[in-house]
Amino acid sequence: MSTATSSVEPGSATRGWRLPFSPWHLVLVPLTFVLVVPMLWMVATSLQTQGEANRFPPVLLPHDPRIANYADAWHTAPFGTFFLNSTLVALVVVASNLVVCSLTGYAFARVRFLGRKALFMALMATLMVPFQVTMIPVFLIVKWFGDNVSPYLGINHLGALMLPNLATAFGIFFLRQFFQTVPVELEEAARVDGSSRLGVLFKIVLPLSMPAMSTLAALTILTSWNDFLWPLIVITSTDQMTVPLGLSYFQGAHQTNWPLLMAGNVMSLVPMLVVFLLAQRYFVQSVAGTGLKG
């Protein structure tokens, strides 16, 4: 770390170096290693026998990697159900957010309707409210939906995980900001040719907004998949649990069987790691973009 501190100025240190490999690798390799060691250790443990895991000092590499831990974990807890539930919730929430937030965001960006400013302020104000303030009433509202509309929307059903997240103020704000950068001349031309507002949105604006839509989709999948507190509050039966909740339940039931736990943990991480690697560009853009605006 200390070597990194003393040479933090960008670019200049490496200028002019044309060696087979830059000396910076001597800093970067150990630094990266320290950052990923927790995950490497998780994978190493997931391949150990329980005997190996309960040895001190630890066995760094398992003698005979025990892949069967993964099958054991898969059979010990209904991981298949957890994945299916998380996938269903994420798909519904992402699809709904893309549709609803783009309609709402577009209206705020382009349509001059009565009460626009006031409504926009009211919706954006919810961004400041921490989830802990709203979670108790949202629990009661979801319970009401379950009792009065459909049990599938109520407590202890996947609907309870979808319903409060179908649209977000962040998504509306994010898309509105992007839609405002789409050249208005293009839209006017289509309007003159007789397109409706919806036609303009779907034929002109959305095709030009794919980077923003992809970013919102990527962020929404990650948030939905990794959410824990809300599922913990509304879901109690195993067959409705999402991956993080199921994993926490699994951890509570098998506290000392570390190889089994780590195998479950690795499996739970794979989908989001894949999504992250595929959509890394969008994650980086979204985080970097918000950060630079200050």
Add this chain to the structure above:
Amino acid sequence: MAGQDAAAFPPAARPGWVGRLRRSESATGWMLVSPGAILIGIFGLLPVLMALKLSFQKSDLLTPETPWVGTRNYRQLADDPRFAEAIQHTIVYTALFVPGTMLVGLLVAAALNRSVRFISVYRTAAYITMAVSTISEGIIFLWLTDKDYGLVNATLNVVGISSQPFLASTSQALYVIVAMTIWGWTGFAVIVYLAALQGVPVELHEAAAIDGARPFTRFRTITLPLLSPASLFLMVWLTINALQLFDEVYLTTRGGPLHATTVIVYYLWDQAFVQFNAGYAAAMAYALFVVIVIFTALQFWLSRKFVHYS
């Protein structure tokens, strides 16, 4: 307002059309906006009011009777030693987590801000913690810091330090949670700082180097001020998240040992959904809300002095 806005839209050529156009524009606008507005109204705005009402009531979330208790919940909050303790733990946690994450993020981003071979591989490795769920992170660190078989104790033993109890100790558990959450947020902080570092013009550094400024002086006088908007964003964002810490505490310690890691949101959740004192929990949530608003305002106010927008 609406008239002026409607006139700004081109097809409104003839004055007689303005009124009709305005009406149809309003109808279209409300049609497009209503699905989002209704959803956020029900699950975002309505609950804010319901929580306020609930904070003056007694409720167990199950029975429909919710008698008014006036300001009792708030008065109880003021004399609850466990709430005071939770505030104290939250402050200690936030005071360590926020600067810790910023420092680690800055150092790693600085090391990654250069064009060498495989740099995208190094960067991905640093970003990846962003994809790890808080629950996975908690399980990984529970195992790393295990008092009997953990890798951290094994490493300490190698350098001659005896094994530590870590999460099993009232004096160490909170710091272990600080460390694991810093790791979990590193990817996020690195992305923010790396983007900001890439915006620092190389010419400024070159000019200062010609004038004889040493690397550290250049970093302090050129880079750091130009990073201040990113630092402000991280400080505010990380503070808001730190005040809402829950997942890692739930998974690793359940607030223990002996309440040593009971932070505000953990206590709130426990009161609402374990003890079923929902009215009291709602009062606590409002107190947290006020604290977050004050903190955020304070940070923006302070930032006027220190943040430099180029």
